[in-house]
Amino acid sequence: MSLSEEARPQQAKTPIRKRLDALLALRFSIDDLFETSTTILAASIILIITVTSVLLIRGSIPVLEGFKTGFFTGTNWISVAGSESYGVLPYVLGTLVTSAIAVAVGVPLSLGIAIFLAEMAPWSVRNALSRVIELLAAVPSIIYGFWGLFVFRFWIRDYLEAPITSYAGAFPVFQGTPFGLDILTAGLILAIMIIPTVSSISKDVMMAVPSSQREAAYSIGATRWEVVRTGVLGYARSGIFGAIILGLGRAVGETMAVTMVIGNASGSAALPTSLFKQGATMASVIANEFGEAESGSLHLSALIGIGLTLFLFALVINVFAQVMVWRVLKVRGGSVE
Amino acid sequence: MLPLASILFEVVGKGLPAISLSFLTRPTGNVTDPSSGIGNAIEGTLILIGVTCLIAVPIGLFAGIYLAEFGDNKFGRTIRFLNDVLAEFPSIVIGILAFSVVVIAIGHFSAIAGAVALSIIMLPIVTRTTEESIKLVPSSIRDASMALGIRRWRTSLSVVLVTAKDGVITGIMLSIARISGETAPLLLTVLGSGFFFSGLDQPIDALPLRIFTDYKNSNYPSALAQGWGAALVLIMLVLGLNLGVRLLTRGRSSFARARA
Numbered sequence: 112m113s114l115s116e117e118a119r120p121q122q123a124k125t126p127i128r129k130r131l132d133a134l135l136a137l138r139f140s141i142d143d144l145f146e147t148s149t150t151i152l153a154a155s156i157i158l159i160i161t162v163t164s165v166l167l168i169r170g171s172i173p174v175l176e177g178f179k180t181g182f183f184t185g186t187n188w189i190s191v192a193g194s195e196s197y198g199v200l201p202y203v204l205g206t207l208v209t210s211a212i213a214v215a216v217g218v219p220l221s222l223g224i225a226i227f228l229a230e231m232a233p234w235s236v237r238n239a240l241s242r243v244i245e246l247l248a249a250v251p252s253i254i255y256g257f258w259g260l261f262v263f264r265f266w267i268r269d270y271l272e273a274p275i276t277s278y279a280g281a282f283p284v285f286q287g288t289p290f291g292l293d294i295l296t297a298g299l300i301l302a303i304m305i306i307p308t309v310s311s312i313s314k315d316v317m318m319a320v321p322s323s324q325r326e327a328a329y330s331i332g333a334t335r336w337e338v339v340r341t342g343v344l345g346y347a348r349s350g351i352f353g354a355i356i357l358g359l360g361r362a363v364g365e366t367m368a369v370t371m372v373i374g375n376a377s378g379s380a381a382l383p384t385s386l387f388k389q390g391a392t393m394a395s396v397i398a399n400e401f402g403e404a405e406s407g408s409l410h411l412s413a414l415i416g417i418g419l420t421l422f423l424f425a426l427v428i429n430v431f432a433q434v435m436v437w438r439v440l441k442v443r444g445g446s447v448e
Numbered sequence: 449m450l451p452l453a454s455i456l457f458e459v460v461g462k463g464l465p466a467i468s469l470s471f472l473t474r475p476t477g478n479v480t481d482p483s484s485g486i487g488n489a490i491e492g493t494l495i496l497i498g499v500t501c502l503i504a505v506p507i508g509l510f511a512g513i514y515l516a517e518f519g520d521n522k523f524g525r526t527i528r529f530l531n532d533v534l535a536e537f538p539s540i541v542i543g544i545l546a547f548s549v550v551v552i553a554i555g556h557f558s559a560i561a562g563a564v565a566l567s568i569i570m571l572p573i574v575t576r577t578t579e580e581s582i583k584l585v586p587s588s589i590r591d592a593s594m595a596l597g598i599r600r601w602r603t604s605l606s607v608v609l610v611t612a613k614d615g616v617i618t619g620i621m622l623s624i625a626r627i628s629g630e631t632a633p634l635l636l637t638v639l640g641s642g643f644f645f646s647g648l649d650q651p652i653d654a655l656p657l658r659i660f661t662d663y664k665n666s667n668y669p670s671a672l673a674q675g676w677g678a679a680l681v682l683i684m685l686v687l688g689l690n691l692g693v694r695l696l697t698r699g700r701s702s703f704a705r706a707r708a
Contacts, residue, residue: 127523145601149514152507153527156575159568160530163541166548242694247452249622249690251629253656254679257663258455303451357536364538366632367656371663394540394632401636406552418544422537429536433529 167422170415177409182416188378190400190410197413199393199420201381205294206392206424208383209369210362212298217305217362218355224306225313225351230339241311248307256371259300264291264372267299272387287387290374295386297373301365305358312357312436316350317343353435360428364421366394375399393421456683463680466673472681475644476653476674484670486678488644489658492559493685495645496638496654497624499563504570505620511571512578512616513604519579528579535572542568543633551637559645559652562638566627573626577619581612618693625689629682631656655682 127150174182174197185198224244228237272289279285287293320343328342344351374389381391391399397414404411474485515528546565551557585608593607594600609616634640639651640661655678662675 142600146518149510152510153514155507156527156531156534160534163545166545170548246687246690249625249686250455251656251686253631253659254683257659257679258458262458360536366540394538397540398632398635415544418541422541425538429533433532
């Protein structure tokens with residue numbers, strides 16, 4: 112008891128060093144042992160991220176040696192032994208285009224929902240609606256995929272793609288036969304899937320804005336919309352931006368639903384030149400081909416190389432998003448996060 | 449709201465006709481066989497959840513205790529940050545990790561590899577919710593315990609953690625709901641199987657994998673019907689866990705939930 116009490120001020124300075132010294136000198140109490148063991152288990156999170164990076168890099172060395180930077184700029188994807196060629200560019204673009212559609216469609220809807228929930232809805236409506244949104248977030252992606260394949264796809268084909276083709280089919284982005292299993296459908300199903308994430312975090316961020324902000328705006332004669340726009344959105348913008356980036360991160364990494372509706376083209380056929388074309392994303396290629404790749408083959412290494420690329424995208428996006436969300440939620444102080 | 453309503457409507461409408469006692473208890477075997485069921489997939493999902501909890505819950509609890517009790521320093525902030533980043537990792541990348549570590553070590557696909565992948569998905573959620581719940585415990589409770597001369601580790605485990613147990617259990621249940629629907633990492637680790645459990649080092653089936661397999665065979669009407677039935681069972685499990693938790697804990701911040 113007294114030992115751990117005395118130790119506290121020092122601990123704030125160099126906790127790890129102090130633990131190590133105590134361990135090496137074999138003078139520790141159960142309390143020290145407890146703290147050390149919790150520290151080690153917490154450090155397992157660092158270990159996991161390190162091991163992931165090392166294994167992904169090690170696994171993709173063969174394909175990176177074989178194709179050098181051509182792996183990132185190539186558009187061929189041939190896994191037939193003897194004429195193998197691997198380039199991830201079509202899949203990277205597929206991921207970027209579907210995620211961009213998801214953000215372009217999903218974010219305005221999410222922000223509308225968040226503004227309504229945080230600023231306008233009465234308490235009971237806010238509670239009920241928040242709960243429905245959380246349920247939407249809980250639906251597994253494989254079920255979104257199944258629903259997308261057998262239901263949503265036909266809505267898109269009949270009510271969106273068919274009219275677009277007959278009126279604007281001449282534009283290059285709308286080339287192709289509307290089939291419902293294409294880049295557009297994948298982007299739109301991702302939009303539905305990121306709405307819960309983006310709207311609930313944006314709502315929390317907006318509710319963290321001090322009410323003095325709103326009062327100040329009202330006191331200089333702002334209308335309700337002006338209060339929301341300048342007082343709330345202006346104040347919370349970096350947190351909302353973070354929420355959007357987190358949504359983007361989810362869209363980039365989403366696998367099953369996309370795999371089931373994007374049509375799964377391969378190689379240069381997967382280049383997203385038209386919204387109505389069948390495509391592929393980094394995640395969907397891994398999901399589709401991993402079972403076929405022989406262990407130790409160049410094909411497997413190429414798939415791990417896609418994993419590495421996806422990992423880097425996700426890492427950058429998420430680190431960025433966490434920093435943005437933290438900056439706003441910290442304002443509330445204490446343990447709000 | 450429309451998507452949720454449509455998903456529930458379709459899944460219940462198309463899944464309900466498939467459900468019967470033999471459907472829920474028989475193994476899949478050959479899907480065109482009329483007695484084919486999803487008993488092995490339900491069993492596999494429950495086994496995966498169990499093994500995953502055995503791995504992830506103790507580590508997550510202790511990591512959460514560390515962050516809440518000792519984590520107010522640079523190391524703690526780093527861990528908290530990396531934990532949030534890990535929570536948002538694409539699950540298929542975690543699948544590759546488990547494949548590279550466990551599947552290659554054992555030499556073939558196995559249930560334990562799937563449990564490792566799911567543990568890595570579950571760990572950050574449990575860690576974060578444990579930390580949040582512990583931080584909500586009033587310091588007077590901790591002070592009272594310390595004043596009685598109870599040691600710090602006993603205070604943490606038997607007083608603070610027990611006081612925070614509602615939040616901790618919520619986090620664990622929500623993370624179970626999350627992992628029971630994960631498919632991508634299982635594709636890379638447990639492979640799927642048409643038969644009942646035959647050992648942790650052998651391939652195993654799971655509800656989301658069964659749905660995916662049925663999707664690939666969906667030109668057989670029986671596989672399609674089975675897929676909808678399995679989707680109904682899975683969605684009932686996941687939404688049931690979520691609704692149950694929310695009924696038990698009203699009015700908590702939705703931030704941790706949005707992450708789960």
